[in-house]
Amino acid sequence: MIIEKERRSTFDVFARIKRGDHLMYIGTVEAENKELAKIYASFTYDEEDWSEMVVVDRDQLVWVRKPDGLFAEKGDES
């Protein structure tokens, strides 16, 4: 069975225990699409009875500041 690694995206998982609590970053899941990401997140991070949980495709994050990579060379913007 060949499930291409390239086809999977990283989704960050955020959750809130009770209403009014801070939205916490609780981890990541890798999934082929957002439907599976939702299922994987709810089954993987079931240690709390979360009142809210969201998954965000990491590619959709809009960076305001991004640190350089540890070994980035001058002028390297990747």
Place this chain on the structure above:
Amino acid sequence: MSEMQLGVHSFIELLETIADNKYMLGDRLVEIGVSGPNLEATLAAVAMAQGELGHARLLYNWCFDLRGVKGKKAEIRGQTGKAFRGVVNVHNWISLIAALYTVNTAIHIVLQSTLESSHSKVASRIQKLIREQKDHIIYAKNWAKQLRHDQGAVPHRFRESLNGIIDEVYAWLAKVEQNQKLQTEGYLPKNVKLTEKFKEQLKEFNTEHLVHMK
């Protein structure tokens, strides 16, 4: 046996068929799902196994209640022999996904129809089960789509597995929708169209067997 008792008997048989399939799906999800293609799919499979086994226990206990069994419920040590052959014979990831998707879709259609029944306690018994089962169907459907578009022999083998189990599930749905006792006693709505809904749900997979089914 009175008409009412016959109705209850048919309903118990229906619930036991669902419970047996869920029991076996739970068993297969642990056995096969634990070696899934990636970590997330594996974790979800094992978590869903717990869900399927929990659903089976709930339905078996409901059957005990309908039979008038009082006191402590018997421990469930195995299915009652009504699970589909295609579920019992699941032996790899491909047949697991085909069975999980097909069987849970059919069960969902039947249970949704029982919610429209005239028996008020039905909803409170199965609402949580139906909600949880939706996640299992989404999971299986997404994996079914991936296997259908995979490489090599996988799409062909998946299609074969799907066609194999569809026959059995379709025949069961046809039998249930033709059971007049279930409709007369109000466990299912009159003229319920289970097979039609099943074909509609699986339309996107466009399997040869569904196309030929009348």
